[in-house]
Amino acid sequence: MLGVAVYVEGRLWRMRRPGNPGKRSLRAAGQVWMLCQLQIPLLVGLKPSWKKLGSRCVSHLSGAMRLVQFHPKESAAEPRIGLEEKDGGDVVDLNAFDPSLPSNMRAFLEGGDAALAVAKRAQVSAQHVLPRSKVTLLAPVTNPDKVICVGMNYVDHCLEQNVKIPKEPIIFSKFSSSIVGPYDNIIHPAESEESDAMSHVAGFTVAHDVSARDWQMQKNGKQWLLGKTFDTFCPLGPALVTKDSISDPHNLGIRCRVNGELVQNSSTSQLIFKTEALVAWVSKFVTLYPGDVFLTGTPPGVGVFQKPPIFLKRGDEVQCEIDELGTIRNKVA
Missing domain, CATH: 3.90.850.10 (Fumarylacetoacetase-like, C-terminal domain)
Known part of the structure; x- marks a missing residue:
């Protein structure tokens, strides 16, 4: 074109x-x-040897951690990185534990294993824990370079549409501006x-x-995305x-x-x-x-x-x- x-x-x-x-x-x-x-989203932070993944991606996620982005409820401050102690639990403020850490998830993931090691130390330190009632969770990543989606990837979903099971992943995309937090409103256009x-x-x-x-x-289901996005x-x-x-x-x-x-x-x-x-x-x-x-x-x-x-x-x-x-x-x- x-x-x-x-x-x-x-x-x-x-x-x-x-x-x-x-x-x-x-x-x-x-x-x-x-x-x-x-959709069940996958955050790219694995195996930097994979073709076309960034050279500073996280090579492994050892140990159970629930990484979150948040901001204090009484503050209009920039997003911060934290660890949710459990689903619905209190949040460890990673930026308070180590102020040198980035305050957004994308930059944090680019920090690779070194950033995760800091998070692991914060997890066991029991320091800088904020009550859940005092924080607002944001989407885990709010500024991804791309949002890649896979369509028709459930057998039962294909069956309910009476369509053939695809022979290759069917890919479409969303703009990053479509991302909202886990408890935010979905706005009717x-x-x-x-x-x-x-x-x-x-x-x-x-x-x-x-x-x-x-x-x-x-x-690819005659969708245009992959043919246009090399x-x-x-x-x-x-x-x-x-x-x-x-x-x-x-x-x-x-x-x-x-x-x-x-x-x-x-x-x-x-x-x-x-x-x-x-x-x-x-x-x-x-x-x-x-x-x-x-x-x-x-x-x-x-x-x-x-x-x-x-x-x-x-x-x-x-x-x-x-x-x-x-x-x-x-x-x-």
């Missing part, structure tokens, strides 16, 4: 509301899924407005939404151009070349949903944060719809350009 990427700026904001890895081509699109299901959407847009840039078409269209599949740049620097973001020439050959040539005037409409629509479902990016769509000419289809291969160079925004060039390695 070749498309305009829209950056969100300002404060935390929500609109007002009453196979074959070689088969990769260019296209942008999006879908909104609303699912309601019980309402309507949003477009009137001031553009005032929350910081600027525009060029995006290349690379797709693995076999994964997107044929595998590492390196979203080049952006070369700059964030502020909106006051652009004559009209909805009337810009947009082009893509593969190995110098023009394969896409259109204008952002062809967009069906303009920036304001997209921001308003998405904000019905999720909170938008500073730095969030919208990839707004792609013009015609994508490889999968050529006759015969054309797919990127190693050594190809893709050049994406949008008038007034710039050009990005990426080789397939």
Whole structure:
């Protein structure tokens, strides 16, 4: 895909509301899924030798510990890391036990075995214990890099839908803004407005939404996530151009070349949903944060719809350009 990427700026904001890895081509699109299901989450903190896990992940969780994030009920302080003595029990304040520990779970897990060793010492120390009535538990992790979900992973759930048991994990995702605490309200979504959407847009840039078409269209239940989310599949740049620097973001020439050959040539005037409409629509479902990016769509000419289809291969160079925004060039390695 070749498309305009829209950056969100300002404060935390929500609109007002009453196979074959070689088969990769260019296209942008999006879908909104609303699912309601019980999930047993897994926090990545295990086996740093596993492919693509961070080098500082926790290698083992020895001993029984119930790690929590919390804040004191009478305080608006930043979240703290603690240990729940038992389900529903009092909480050991790990940051009070060792002030050098991070105060959020993601950073704590990045501390690996050393951080867990401190937690273990605090657990047996019987120090800095806060009565449960004095703390509010938050979600164990509130700022994960990604929330990866598995669908149709219970035999009886497949049976009640009368669908075949999948042969591979069916993956979908949630945004981190969907996370709330263990006792927080679930907010029923309402309507949003477009009137001031553009005032929350910081600027525009060029995006290349690379797709693995076999994964997107044929595998994994034909869900789009995995086919769109391989590492390196979203080049952006070369700059964030502020909106006051652009004559009209909805009337810009947009082009893509593969190995110098023009394969896409259109204008952002062809967009069906303009920036304001997209921001308003998405904000019905999720909170938008500073730095969030919208990839707004792609013009015609994508490889999968050529006759015969054309797919990127190693050594190809893709050049994406949008008038007034710039050009990005990426080789397939």
